[in-house]
Amino acid sequence: MSNIPENLKYTKTHEWIDVQDTYAGVCGITDHAQEMLTDIVFVELPEVGIEVKAGEQVAVVESVKAVSDVYAPVSGRITEVNKLLEDKPELLNSDPYGEGWIYKIDIKDKYELDELMDAAAYAEHVAQGE
Amino acid sequence: MQTIFLFHKKGKNKYSIPACDSIQGDEIPRSMLRDDLTLVDVSEVDVVRHYRKLSSLNFGVDNGMYPLGSCTMKYNPKINDVVAMLPQFAMQHPATIEETGQGALHMMYQLQQMLCQITGMHNFSLSPAAGAHGELTSVMIIKKYFETKGEKRNILLIPDSAHGTNPASVAMCGFEVKEIPSDSDGDVDLTKLEDALNEHVAAMMLTSPNTLGLFDRNILKIADMLHSKGALFYCDGANLNAVVGKVRPVDMGFDIMHVNLHKTFSTPHGGGGPGAGPIGVVEKLAPFLPVPIIEKADRYYLQYNRPLSIGRIHSFFGNFMVMLRAYTYIMMLGSDGLRNVAEHAVCNANYLRTKLCNHFQVPYNRICMHEFVINDEGLPNGITTNEVAKRLLDYGFHAPTVYFPLIVHGAMMIEPTETEHRDTLDAFADAMLTIKKEAAQNPALLKKAPVTTPVRKVDAVLAARKPVLKWDD
Numbered sequence: 001m002s003n004i005p006e007n008l009k010y011t012k013t014h015e016w017i018d019v020q021d022t023y024a025g026v027c028g029i030t031d032h033a034q035e036m037l038t039d040i041v042f043v044e045l046p047e048v049g050i051e052v053k054a055g056e057q058v059a060v061v062e063s064v065k066a067v068s069d070v071y072a073p074v075s076g077r078i079t080e081v082n083k084l085l086e087d088k089p090e091l092l093n094s095d096p097y098g099e100g101w102i103y104k105i106d107i108k109d110k111y112e113l114d115e116l117m118d119a120a121a122y123a124e125h126v127a128q129g130e
Numbered sequence: 131m132q133t134i135f136l137f138h139k140k141g142k143n144k145y146s147i148p149a150c151d152s153i154q155g156d157e158i159p160r161s162m163l164r165d166d167l168t169l170v171d172v173s174e175v176d177v178v179r180h181y182r183k184l185s186s187l188n189f190g191v192d193n194g195m196y197p198l199g200s201c202t203m204k205y206n207p208k209i210n211d212v213v214a215m216l217p218q219f220a221m222q223h224p225a226t227i228e229e230t231g232q233g234a235l236h237m238m239y240q241l242q243q244m245l246c247q248i249t250g251m252h253n254f255s256l257s258p259a260a261g262a263h264g265e266l267t268s269v270m271i272i273k274k275y276f277e278t279k280g281e282k283r284n285i286l287l288i289p290d291s292a293h294g295t296n297p298a299s300v301a302m303c304g305f306e307v308k309e310i311p312s313d314s315d316g317d318v319d320l321t322k323l324e325d326a327l328n329e330h331v332a333a334m335m336l337t338s339p340n341t342l343g344l345f346d347r348n349i350l351k352i353a354d355m356l357h358s359k360g361a362l363f364y365c366d367g368a369n370l371n372a373v374v375g376k377v378r379p380v381d382m383g384f385d386i387m388h389v390n391l392h393k394t395f396s397t398p399h400g401g402g403g404p405g406a407g408p409i410g411v412v413e414k415l416a417p418f419l420p421v422p423i424i425e426k427a428d429r430y431y432l433q434y435n436r437p438l439s440i441g442r443i444h445s446f447f448g449n450f451m452v453m454l455r456a457y458t459y460i461m462m463l464g465s466d467g468l469r470n471v472a473e474h475a476v477c478n479a480n481y482l483r484t485k486l487c488n489h490f491q492v493p494y495n496r497i498c499m500h501e502f503v504i505n506d507e508g509l510p511n512g513i514t515t516n517e518v519a520k521r522l523l524d525y526g527f528h529a530p531t532v533y534f535p536l537i538v539h540g541a542m543m544i545e546p547t548e549t550e551h552r553d554t555l556d557a558f559a560d561a562m563l564t565i566k567k568e569a570a571q572n573p574a575l576l577k578k579a580p581v582t583t584p585v586r587k588v589d590a591v592l593a594a595r596k597p598v599l600k601w602d603d
Binding site (some may be wrong): 036039041042054063064065067089090 | 531532590594
């Protein structure tokens, strides 16, 4: 069973967001996602300052198995990206909720957060094999 | 592994090059002349032996079965090469004038006609140099068609089972990609398609049969839905080999398509080229085809005067030698032979699917076309697709396509092709069952595999994270 921290919000497409205050969050991919992808070898980070819509592709992760899009859990503006991942993409495997964070976002519409899953709902989602 | 540099010794190369008689004196600036290049110094026999040895380490369809799904690694009859090597063709310069190039133009014209007959399309262009190039050219045509009509359409629909080249070609032309999910049977989800369809949709790209090896049973309905909204229907013809001579893409409602000559018509799969991905179009799109088109009056000629054409997309006329091989293949088989190709390709795939489906998970287990997809679910000791694929090499089979299509987790896409005999299919199935047994009894072996190949298990992670891209002594 993969690690699903209680304090985060999740998407069906296996991204997480850590809402740090009402209008700012940190985003990444879940432990389950990194397990499915296996060894990640490259991360394409978004540009700082761009506006994204919820569900829009924001980053790309490449593993030895496949190249996958990472989608934004909420709409907003990218304020910071984890440059460390450019040289150490393996952080996504070793610490997906910590050092493997991908980007920070200014949340445009806090009500979009209500659309996301909590840890229990996401655990269920993963258990159903989706 | 030894590289050619190992044989390097100063003075070994005894070739004498004639003095240069075209450049006088100091025409090459002294500052540009270098003597610090580490060019390898070897004899001719060193070169021959080294590369002959390397070639014997390679695995190809001439060594064994190569069930690489969606790539159609069928055996290429040697007569294709015999014809392509005829000096009358091989020695012809691409700038030959039309009068003396009539034989070559005749062949190209005939090939255009035959592809029209096979697909039902109105006209064909042989210029694109590969399947993906055919896609790009086609999307350019789609764009120009709507521009000429004065319609602003910026979306192309692509199913989630599509080849990765589809969205790439679309994005290259400045369209927006909208992904359409598949339903639980592996067909296009019609409800989702309905939701996505509007007057901004220029076209839908569909691989037919699709990358799960399934024929979409709603194909006519999809075509109607698109056409009723004024959109075009594009056929990724990568899998034409499953239906060639049986059904024409035009009758399925397609307006434009590409054909991968290397898949259906048995031309070599180059490491990225040279290939050929001719495109065919219905009549209303014909004016937009790239130039030149081969036409015929009292003799064959190259038609450049096409005011609506998207222009030239390849130097000269495309990859001529590839066309020649496809032409030979079609002429050797004739229409009955081509129909047999499709029948045997489908029969072989279903034979293998039936043999394997009691031992491996087949996520969409229904009558398939020329290929089918299994996965690694439930394999003993958590053995994965990757390990099964590597172990197959030890048994003399190339691995199937792995982890594609993306909608099947741990996918192995198996395409036996029509050129394998039942005995070979049985041997492949036996190898798969043996590997499953090994997964239960000796998983450590599978994690180490392959153990008999010239290069053993490659560290794919290290290779991707810290690639060594140049030779360094």
